[in-house]
Amino acid sequence: MKEDPGFYDYWAYQNRPKIEWPNGAKVAFWVAPNIEFYELNPPDNPQRKPWPQAAPAVGGYSIRDYGNRVGHMRQMQVLEKYGVRGSISLSTALCDHHPEIIELCKERNWEFFSHGIYNTRYTYGMSEQQERDMIRDSMETIYKHTGQKCAGYLAPALSHSELTLDLFAEVGSELFGEEGGIYTCDLFHDDQPTPIHLRSGKKFVSIPYSLEMNDTIAYVVNKIEPRRYGQNIKDNFDRLYQEGADSGTIMCIPTHNYQVSCPHRLKAFEEALDYITSHDDVWVTTGREIAEYFLENYYDVALADIAAKKGGAA
Amino acid sequence: MSLDKAYLEYPERSYGMDHDRYDWSMLTDRKPVEWPKGNKLALWVNVGLQFFPLNQQGKPFKVPGGMTMPYPDLRHFSLRDYGNRVGIYRFLKAFDRYGVSPTFAVNSRLAERTPYLMEVLKERGDEILCHGEHMDALHYGGQDKTEEAAQIERALDSLRSLTGQSIRGWISPAKSESANTPDLLAAHGIEYFCDWVNDDMPYGFRTAAGELIAMPLSTELEDFFVIQNNGHSEDSWVEQVCDACDFLLAEARDQGGRILALNIHPWLLGQPHRIARLEKALDYITSQEGVWSAGAGEILDCWKGQQ
Numbered sequence: 001m002k003e004d005p006g007f008y009d010y011w012a013y014q015n016r017p018k019i020e021w022p023n024g025a026k027v028a029f030w031v032a033p034n035i036e037f038y039e040l041n042p043p044d045n046p047q048r049k050p051w052p053q054a055a056p057a058v059g060g061y062s063i064r065d066y067g068n069r070v071g072h073m074r075q076m077q078v079l080e081k082y083g084v085r086g087s088i089s090l091s092t093a094l095c096d097h098h099p100e101i102i103e104l105c106k107e108r109n110w111e112f113f114s115h116g117i118y119n120t121r122y123t124y125g126m127s128e129q130q131e132r133d134m135i136r137d138s139m140e141t142i143y144k145h146t147g148q149k150c151a152g153y154l155a156p157a158l159s160h161s162e163l164t165l166d167l168f169a170e171v172g173s174e175l176f177g178e179e180g181g182i183y184t185c186d187l188f189h190d191d192q193p194t195p196i197h198l199r200s201g202k203k204f205v206s207i208p209y210s211l212e213m214n215d216t217i218a219y220v221v222n223k224i225e226p227r228r229y230g231q232n233i234k235d236n237f238d239r240l241y242q243e244g245a246d247s248g249t250i251m252c253i254p255t256h257n258y259q260v261s262c263p264h265r266l267k268a269f270e271e272a273l274d275y276i277t278s279h280d281d282v283w284v285t286t287g288r289e290i291a292e293y294f295l296e297n298y299y300d301v302a303l304a305d306i307a308a309k310k311g312g313a314a
Numbered sequence: 315m316s317l318d319k320a321y322l323e324y325p326e327r328s329y330g331m332d333h334d335r336y337d338w339s340m341l342t343d344r345k346p347v348e349w350p351k352g353n354k355l356a357l358w359v360n361v362g363l364q365f366f367p368l369n370q371q372g373k374p375f376k377v378p379g380g381m382t383m384p385y386p387d388l389r390h391f392s393l394r395d396y397g398n399r400v401g402i403y404r405f406l407k408a409f410d411r412y413g414v415s416p417t418f419a420v421n422s423r424l425a426e427r428t429p430y431l432m433e434v435l436k437e438r439g440d441e442i443l444c445h446g447e448h449m450d451a452l453h454y455g456g457q458d459k460t461e462e463a464a465q466i467e468r469a470l471d472s473l474r475s476l477t478g479q480s481i482r483g484w485i486s487p488a489k490s491e492s493a494n495t496p497d498l499l500a501a502h503g504i505e506y507f508c509d510w511v512n513d514d515m516p517y518g519f520r521t522a523a524g525e526l527i528a529m530p531l532s533t534e535l536e537d538f539f540v541i542q543n544n545g546h547s548e549d550s551w552v553e554q555v556c557d558a559c560d561f562l563l564a565e566a567r568d569q570g571g572r573i574l575a576l577n578i579h580p581w582l583l584g585q586p587h588r589i590a591r592l593e594k595a596l597d598y599i600t601s602q603e604g605v606w607s608a609g610a611g612e613i614l615d616c617w618k619g620q621q
Binding site: 037040043045046053054057059061062063064066069070074097098099100117121125127129130133137225227262264265266267268 | 315316317318320321322324326327328329330331332333338339340341342343374375454455456489490491492493509510511512513514532533534535543544545546547550553554555557558560561562565574
């Protein structure tokens with residue numbers, strides 16, 4: 001085990017090369033709906049229990065199923081109303097289980113990226129080959145069902161190995177060349193994109209996905225009220241919009257259709273979306289578009305700036 | 315280091331669910347439902363009348379809301395009992411004031427211990443459903459099937475005889491089940507159960523003894539979850555309930571009848587400092603156009619008649 005994963009260097013949030021988003025936008029805003037499938041009877045993992053009790057975990061399983069049966073359509077309609085195309089963090093087995101949802105999102109030109117096969121299969125304990133196989137399966141599944149060359153990754157249930165990012169980037173190149181496997185959502189260290197060190201040397205970037213704006217973190221871990229969640233989103237946006245005048249920032253709202261789409265919560269989310277999209281200088285976009293734009297325009301500049309500051313602030 | 319080969323095999327990875335209890339179905343793909351008299355939103359107020367034994371065994375877990383202190387935990391025992399002595403009578407007044415037809419989810423041990431309360435409920439004539447034997451009589455994965463069958467039989471026999479009602483509905487204590495629970499419930503004459511929170515409308519659930527209907531009783535909006543588990547204020551609970559009411563009413567206008575299910579507990583909302591918040595929520599909901607307050611079985615019958 002390491003003291004630090006070594007994916008990125010320290011890079012102070014001041015005096016960085018200025019990022020300019022398309023059309024002079026101050027904030028690149030994206031919403032990442034997690035569309036997940038949890039199994040009723042998943043196999044045991046040696047390091048993490050999928051459910052707190054012996055099967056059937058009726059409460060945990062059924063509320064997640066609610067998301068797909070009831071919540072997805074509600075969230076999709078609200079996002080559509082405000083002109084947001086979702087960037088889906090997908091349990092790719094859902095392509096087999098619930099193809100209707102995949103079809104609806106495809107029709108709307110949403111992005112699909114990999115969130116593993118099931119959210120009840122963890123990376124912990126996998127050999128390098130097993131993790132590579134799992135990632136490849138997930139990316140091939142997205143391609144087969146949507147025709148999209150998967151660009152991004154959020155490890156299933158945020159379960160990682162030391163090699164997760166390397167393997168994702170490598171499989172992406174093997175399958176799709178430069179278009180596949182270019183960004184990760186697994187790191188929460190910044191409000192702007194960061195070049196990531198990989199063993200292959202591939203150009204690869206971390207796109208801020210925000211654990212703090214994640215509805216499950218808000219509702220289940222922090223247990224906050226729906227209106228407070230809505231206010232947190234607006235406050236988060238206000239500051240990023242203000243700072244984005246100096247150099248473009250990124251705001252992401254990661255959602256779950258079983259949290260944000262409950263009848264007592266959707267209003268607060270909708271008000272926050274309305275607030276954000278009513279501002280002029282917002283680039284309403286997707287994870288892939290941000291990653292591609294950064295790699296194309298700022299990746300090399302960022303690397304040079306990081307290298308120049310490595311010795312100190314001078 | 316590696317995991318067993320089976321960890322990367324996915325035997326249930328195919329169309330629909332990963333089990334055969336019910337069919338995969340998106341709510342928006344279903345036939346719209348109409349409630350009586352052109353109403354849009356069925357209000358199902360479900361009142362938990364619960365007995366938490368002082369000598370809690372906690373098998374296989376301590377029931378949420380149960381005893382937490384070393385024996386004898388008088389504070390939690392008596393505070394829960396408060397609901398059945400005091401809080402429930404505040405609830406009944408509030409229901410009558412706002413014209414609400416509640417459904418009572420009763421532990422059979424409580425019915426045995428409180429004949430006066432049972433007389434009051436029988437006199438009112440509202441529906442009573444079975445909430446298991448008591449709050450420490452849990453149903454759970456790995457439970458012996460014979461033992462569970464006897465537990466269900468005791469609870470239903472007792473409640474049927476004490477209430478004179480047929481007892482069509484069931485909520486497991488803590489909504490916890492074994493893999494056999496739905497089969498055993500159907501075999502014992504239960505028509506609907508409320509443990510699965512995966513829908514906002516009723517749906518069919520397969521069992522070895524024929525079909526059960528799963529009724530949608532939200533956990534996320536219940537008083538215990540919002541006020542005690544999440545620590546939200548009473549005012550926030552009212553706000554969340556009213557937001558849910560507004561949302562479901564609007565959705566019902568486009569997509570057909572919806573159900574607003576409020577699961578509430580007299581030991582919690584029946585306290586003097588909280589009862590006004592329940593009244594405020596009921597006042598708001600019942601003053602909306604298109605709201606129909608009904609018992610769970612009545613809502614189920616209306617839904618069933620249109621399938």
